[in-house]
Structures are given as structure tokens and as C-alpha cells.
Amino acid sequence: MTATMQPKSEAAKAPLRGRRAPGAGEKPRPRSTGLQLGHWWWALPGIVLVIAIHYVATGIGGFFAFTNWTGIGSFKIVGWQNFEAIFKDPTKLGALTNTLFLAFGSVFLGNVGGLIIALGLNRMLKTRYILRTLFFMPVVLSPLATAYVWKYIFDFDGPINVFLTSIGAGDLAKPWLADPQWAIWTVLVVLVWGSTGFAMVIFMAGLAGVPVEVEEAAAIDGANLWQRFRYVTLPAIRPAIAIATTLGIVQGLRVFDPIMALTNGGPAGATETLATQVYKQAFALGNFGGGAALALVLAAIILFFAVIQQRLTRQNPED
Amino acid sequence: MFRYTKLTLLREIGLWVLALTFLAPFYFLVTTALKPDSEMYTTSPLALPKNPDFSNFVAVLTATGNSNVVLGLVNSIIITAGSIVGLIALGSITGYVISRSTRRWSKGAYYLFLIAIILPGQLGAVPLYMGARAMGLTGSAWGLIVLYTGMLLPLSIFLYSNFFRGLGTDYEEAATIDGASRSQIFGKVVLPMMAPATGTVTIFAGLIVWNDFFTSLIFLGGSANQTLPVAMYYYIGSLVSEWNSIFAIVIVSMVPILALFLFAQKRFIQGFSGGLKG
Numbered sequence: 001m002t003a004t005m006q007p008k009s010e011a012a013k014a015p016l017r018g019r020r021a022p023g024a025g026e027k028p029r030p031r032s033t034g035l036q037l038g039h040w041w042w043a044l045p046g047i048v049l050v051i052a053i054h055y056v057a058t059g060i061g062g063f064f065a066f067t068n069w070t071g072i073g074s075f076k077i078v079g080w081q082n083f084e085a086i087f088k089d090p091t092k093l094g095a096l097t098n099t100l101f102l103a104f105g106s107v108f109l110g111n112v113g114g115l116i117i118a119l120g121l122n123r124m125l126k127t128r129y130i131l132r133t134l135f136f137m138p139v140v141l142s143p144l145a146t147a148y149v150w151k152y153i154f155d156f157d158g159p160i161n162v163f164l165t166s167i168g169a170g171d172l173a174k175p176w177l178a179d180p181q182w183a184i185w186t187v188l189v190v191l192v193w194g195s196t197g198f199a200m201v202i203f204m205a206g207l208a209g210v211p212v213e214v215e216e217a218a219a220i221d222g223a224n225l226w227q228r229f230r231y232v233t234l235p236a237i238r239p240a241i242a243i244a245t246t247l248g249i250v251q252g253l254r255v256f257d258p259i260m261a262l263t264n265g266g267p268a269g270a271t272e273t274l275a276t277q278v279y280k281q282a283f284a285l286g287n288f289g290g291g292a293a294l295a296l297v298l299a300a301i302i303l304f305f306a307v308i309q310q311r312l313t314r315q316n317p318e319d
Numbered sequence: 320m321f322r323y324t325k326l327t328l329l330r331e332i333g334l335w336v337l338a339l340t341f342l343a344p345f346y347f348l349v350t351t352a353l354k355p356d357s358e359m360y361t362t363s364p365l366a367l368p369k370n371p372d373f374s375n376f377v378a379v380l381t382a383t384g385n386s387n388v389v390l391g392l393v394n395s396i397i398i399t400a401g402s403i404v405g406l407i408a409l410g411s412i413t414g415y416v417i418s419r420s421t422r423r424w425s426k427g428a429y430y431l432f433l434i435a436i437i438l439p440g441q442l443g444a445v446p447l448y449m450g451a452r453a454m455g456l457t458g459s460a461w462g463l464i465v466l467y468t469g470m471l472l473p474l475s476i477f478l479y480s481n482f483f484r485g486l487g488t489d490y491e492e493a494a495t496i497d498g499a500s501r502s503q504i505f506g507k508v509v510l511p512m513m514a515p516a517t518g519t520v521t522i523f524a525g526l527i528v529w530n531d532f533f534t535s536l537i538f539l540g541g542s543a544n545q546t547l548p549v550a551m552y553y554y555i556g557s558l559v560s561e562w563n564s565i566f567a568i569v570i571v572s573m574v575p576i577l578a579l580f581l582f583a584q585k586r587f588i589q590g591f592s593g594g595l596k597g
Contacts (some may be wrong), residue, residue: 037419037491038412038501046413046472047428053469054435057443057450064445071445092559117334124323125331133584134338140580140587142530144548145569148555149344152351152364152562159347159364165364193341200592205592250437257532261552275533278441283537288445295442306437 038256058299067293071282073288080291092294095272098184099298102273103252106191109246113192114127114199114244119229121200122207132204136197143194147261150190177263180270187271190258195251199244208235208238253302274298352376352566359563375567382554388571391550392541396575398463398535398546405468406475406524407517413472414479414516415509419488429480436472440533448537458542466538467531471524478523480514483508483509515593522590528574547572 047051065082086092117135121128138146153159154176161173162227176186210233218228258276259265265272265280274294347364353371354362362369366566370574379388417425429550446459447466535546545553551572555565580587 037488037495038416038505038511040416040422040424043413043416043420043425043428046409046476048429049469050432050435050472050476053444053447053466054438054473055431057447059444061442061444117337120330120334124327125334126323127331127335129585131334131338132588133581134342136584136588137342137577137580139591140526140576141573142532142548142550142576144530145572146344148565148569149348152566153344155560155562157364162364191346194591196341198472201588201592212508251351254441257548260532261555275441278444279533279537282445283540292442292445295401295439295444299439299442302437302439 041102062299063298064289065296067289067292069288071286071288078256078289083291083297085290086294086297088176088177091269091272092277094269095274095277095294096297098271099231099255099273099275100301101184102188102191102255103249105188106195106252107248109188109192110195110248111244113196114201115203117205118194118207119233121204123212132200135200138194139197139201141194143257144261146194147190147258150186150193151262152205154186160283178267180267183263183267183270187259190262191252191255194258195248199248202240202244205239206237210236242309242312246306249305250302253298253305274301326339348566348570351562352357352570354563356561356563359561375563376571378564379554379567379571385541385555386550386554387545388550388568389545389553391547392571392575394544395529395547396458397460398467399525401464401523402467402471402528403525405464406471406520409468409472410475410479410520411510411513411517412505414476415483415505417476418419418480418483419491432473432480436477440470444533444537451538457538457540460544461548463535463538466534467528470534471533472526475520475524478520479513479516482513482519486512505588518586519593522587526576 043157054128055174064075066077066079067075068078068081086096118158121131121135125131155161156173156175156178160176164170164173174182176182213227215232218232254275255273256279259273259276260279263271265276268316274297278295278298281294285291325426326350350367351364352375353373354368355370355372355374358368358370382388417428426529451457451462454462456465490512491504492509496505499507530548531546532548534550535549536552539545551568554568558564
């Protein structure tokens with residue numbers, strides 16, 4: 001279901017200037033194609049624009065992945081050389097594992113957190129709409145702005161370390177973002193903070209579709225809280241889970257802005273992701289071929305997970 | 320049978336505590352931005368400002384050059400508004416035709432758009448940049464409006480076509496019988512009915528364009544026309560760690576979108592949950 005709303009009845013009464021039946025001057029269409037609403041060529045501008053900006057650009061980008069082009073002048077086709085370079089370069093391999101870690105980590109934590117909050121907010125709470133608004137607030141902020149706030153919080157002289165010192169846990173204080181071991185976890189915290197509210201909203205929408213009667217019936221039959229969740233709620237919100245995780249993974253695999261603002265990929269490449277590497281290779285270092293090859297790897301990974309998600313979703317048709 | 324009990328009250332209190340902890344970053348954001356330089360290094364980051372003032376905001380709003388925040392704000396508004404107009408115009412008509420057409424190609428077109436949603440922009444970014452540069456689209460608001468419209472069109476078409484699929488064809492059939500032409504049907508029958516889908520597209524696309532950093536960084540790079548995120552990025556890059564000034568600019572960039580959200584939060588959240596269930 002889309003955001004459907006009952007059409008206003010005025011719409012139906014919209015005045016229509018009298019005209020002869022449609023297609024009066026055109027060749028008669030075979031009846032079997034049904035009612036024709038709208039001319040097919042209305043779709044042309046949209047189709048052309050999408051083909052040009054998405055498919056042609058992606059196709060050309062894919063082609064440059066097999067060249068040694070620097071961005072200016074001539075280039076040679078080098079075959080799989082750029083891809084071999086990726087798998088020999090520890091920074092780029094690290095970017096690959098970091099990307100997967102951040103995408104799956106943020107999807108898992110963000111969805112579990114979002115589901116718990118949604119379950120907590122579901123029904124009865126008097127202030128649930130205010131709470132929903134509060135939890136959703138981080139989602140609308142730009143990832144860049146969000147990242148700066150967290151950069152301060154994790155700063156060496158920032159609130160977290162000051163707090164740790166004040167409760168006598170001063171030896172736990174560390175330069176979070178400058179510590180190669182902790183930086184990636186810090187980034188994960190920021191990503192989860194920004195995505196939990198989004199998952200919560202999707203789960204709340206899903207939970208709204210679970211009939212109260214079924215839950216009550218299960219409760220009367222003696223099912224405990226966990227059993228009610230496991231056998232009544234969970235199957236009903238499966239589509240919501242599929243949507244929330246698919247979007248989360250696709251978004252998580254592309255993560256760029258927070259990294260640029262938080263660590264710029266550092267320390268020593270510990271938080272480099274595929275997206276930041278693509279940007280650095282192609283636009284900062286003038287290695288268009290190498291950047292395109294990395295982007296192709298990223299594209300393949302995203303398509304791979306998107307297809308898997310589609311498969312999983314299709315097995316549970318809900319409509 | 321489910322009633323408001325003491326346990327429910329406990330749950331409510333617990334969630335409030337969680338929510339306030341969750342929003343703690345906003346506390347640091349506001350208190351720090353109000354601290355004058357003299358207080359930055361002498362007070363605890365957890366403390367409230369002793370003599371709050373707006374000097375940081377004044378400094379941010381009067382900055383010039385690459386980090387002209389006011390110009391960035393204006394550019395962001397123009398680009399976001401222009402892209403939304405383009406996405407509504409092209410998305411509604413394309414989504415309508417491909418969801419209503421019974422021809423074979425329309426299903427193919429639907430999948431063409433669906434796949435385009437998940438194609439990662441980074442792969443096309445380099446060729447797109449070259450093409451845009453050749454056509455003179457880089458460095459201008461116009462160019463970015465065209466680019467954003469093209470990039471987000473699949474999403475817009477997807478939302479619109481799902482909306483039209485959920486909407487019966489009765490009204491349009493009635494209008495056909497009454498003798499309305501196809502453009503009359505679209506303009507006078509369909510257009511007024513699609514407001515909910517338009518709302519969702521506006522929210523989704525508006526938020527993505529407003530917050531986007533990658534595209535504007537590349538396509539406006541080096542020009543005097545910056546969007547807000549890029550202006551913010553450059554400005555903060557020149558500040559090192561003057562957190563009070565940094566937070567002043569972060570707040571300036573947050574206020575428009577946060578104000579819009581709090582004003583229209585119900586629609587906003589509905590747009591997100593409803594638009595995705597397609």
C-alpha cells in the first residue's frame with residue numbers, strides 16, 4: 001500500500017468540457033489492450049533523462065574501470081589491472097571490509113533499536129506521538145551536521161571523556177576518533193544514531209497493521225510476551241523488516257558524508273570506506289580508472305545484496 | 320484487555336529517559352554554540368554557558384568567500400525547490416503513464432526505474448561530471464537542478480506509480496465516458512487526486528537534496544555557488560577546533576529543516592512510512 005488517501009469527492013466532479021469520445025480522430029485500438037489513459041509519449045522525457053543520467057553514465061563509468069585514464073588526455077585499456085590493484089592494496093581492501101562492517105553493523109543495531117522503541121511506543125502510551133517525533137529528529141538532520149556534533153562529543157576534551165573522568169573511569173578516556181582501533185566503532189555509533197528513528201517509523205507503521213484482537217486472543221490463551229512477539233507480531237511485520245533492512249543496507253554501503261566529516265578516512269585508513277575511496281581516487285588523486293573500478297565493485301556489492309533482499313521479500317507476499 | 324497499568328507508566332517513563340539521552344547531542348550543540356571564546360577552554364563541556372551570547376552566530380552569518388553561509392542557504396533553497404518542481408512534474412506524468420498503460424513496454428519501463436534506484440551514484444559520478452562540464456551544467460544552480468531531477472527521478476516515479484496502482488481507475492473511466500480527452504483527464508481528474516503522493520515525493524526528495532553533500536561537492540566544486548553543506552564543510556575546515564563557531568554554523572544549517580520537520584512532523588513521518596510500503 002502506498003500513502004493512499006481517499007480522493008476528495010470534488011475531484012470527481014471536476015468540470016469537463018464536452019468533447020467527443022477519446023481517440024475519435026485516431027486509428028481504432030484493439031479492445032483487448034483495455035482502456036488507454038494517457039499518451040505513451042508522455043513518459044519519454046522521464047525515460048530519456050533516467051537512461052542518460054543513470055544508465056549511460058553508469059555504463060561509461062563501468063568502461064573506464066578497465067582503463068588507466070587519469071581524467072585528462074588519452075587512456076589505454078588495461079583489462080582487470082585496476083581490480084587486481086584493489087585486491088593488492090591494503091587500504092582499499094580495508095575500505096571494503098569497513099564498508100561491509102558499517103553497513104551491516106548499522107543495519108543490525110539500527111533495526112533492533114528501532115524495533116524495540118517501536119514496540120515500546122506501540123499503543124497505550126499517552127505521549128507516544130511526542131516520543132515518536134523526538135526519536136525521529138536525528139533522521140532529518142544532514143549526516144554532515146550530525147557528524148560534526150558527534151565529533152565534538154568524541155573529542156579528547158569532549159563530553160564523553162569528561163564524563164568518564166568525572167565518574168572515576170578516567171583511564172577509559174581516549175581520543176576515540178584518533179584511535180585506529182576505536183575510530184570505526186565511533187563511526188558506527190554515529191550511523192546508528194542517525195538511522196534508528198527511520199527504522200522505528202517503518203516498524204511503527206508495520207505494527208499498526210497487527211490486529212489487536214489476535215494479540216489479545218493469544219494473551220488470553222496464555223502466550224507470554226515473548227511468544228506473542230515471536231508468533232503473532234514478528235510474522236506480521238515481516239514486510240516492514242524487509243523494507244527497513246534493504247534501504248538500510250543500500251544506504252549503509254554508500255556511506256560517505258559522516259566519514260568525511262568525522263575522520264576523513266583516518267586514522268591511517270582505519271575508517272576508509274568504498275565511497276570515500278572512490279571520491280579520493282577519482283576526484284582528488286586524478287586516478288579515474290582506479291576510482292571507477294572501485295565504484296564498480298561497490299555497485300556489484302549493492303546489487304548483490306539488493307537482489308538477495310528482493311528474493312527474501314518475494315517469498316513472503318503480503319498483499 | 321490491554322489497559323494502562325503501572326507497568327505502562329513505567330514503560331512511558333523509561334522511554335522518556337531513553338529519548339532524552341538519545342537527544343543529548345542537541346544539548347551540547349546549543350550550549351556550546353552560545354559560549355563565547357573565553358568560556359570555551361575554561362568551562363566543562365557539560366556545563367551551561369555562564370554568559371551566553373550570539374557572537375558566534377554573527378561571525379558565521381557574515382563570513383564571505385567559499386564559506387559564505389548565507390549564499391549557501393539561498394543556493395540550497397533554490398536548488399531544493401527547483402529539483403522538487405522538476406521531480407513532481409516529470410515523476411507524476413511518467414509514473415501515471417507507466418502504471419496506467421497496458422502496453423508491454425510499460426512493465427519494462429517500471430523495472431528500468433526500479434533498478435536505477437539501487438544503482439550507486441558513485442560509478443556514474445565521473446562520466447556524469449564530464450558530461451555536465453561539457454554542457455556547462457557544473458558550477459550553477461541550474462545544472463544541479465537538472466542533475467538532481469535526473470538522479471531522484473526513479474524514486475519519484477516509483478512512489479507515483481505505486482500510488483496510481485493503488486488508486487482505482489473509476490474516476491478516469493467516468494471522465495472518458497463524459498468525453499474528456501487524455502490531457503483533460505490528467506489535468507482535471509488525476510492531478511487533484513495525487514496530492515498525498517506529491518507530499519511524499521516532496522518530503523523524500525526535498526530532504527535528500529537539502530542534505531546532499533557528495534553531489535554538490537563535486538558539481539559545484541571550486542565555484543562561488545555553494546550549497547549549504549559544502550559551505551559548511553569548507554568553513555569548518557578552516558576553523559580547526561573552535562567548536563563554538565562550528566556549532567553555530569551547524570545550528571544555522573539545521574534550523575530550516577528542523578523547523579520544517581517540527582511544523583509538519585505528522586506528514587513527515589507519514590510520508591516516510593507510507594511512501595515506503597509500496
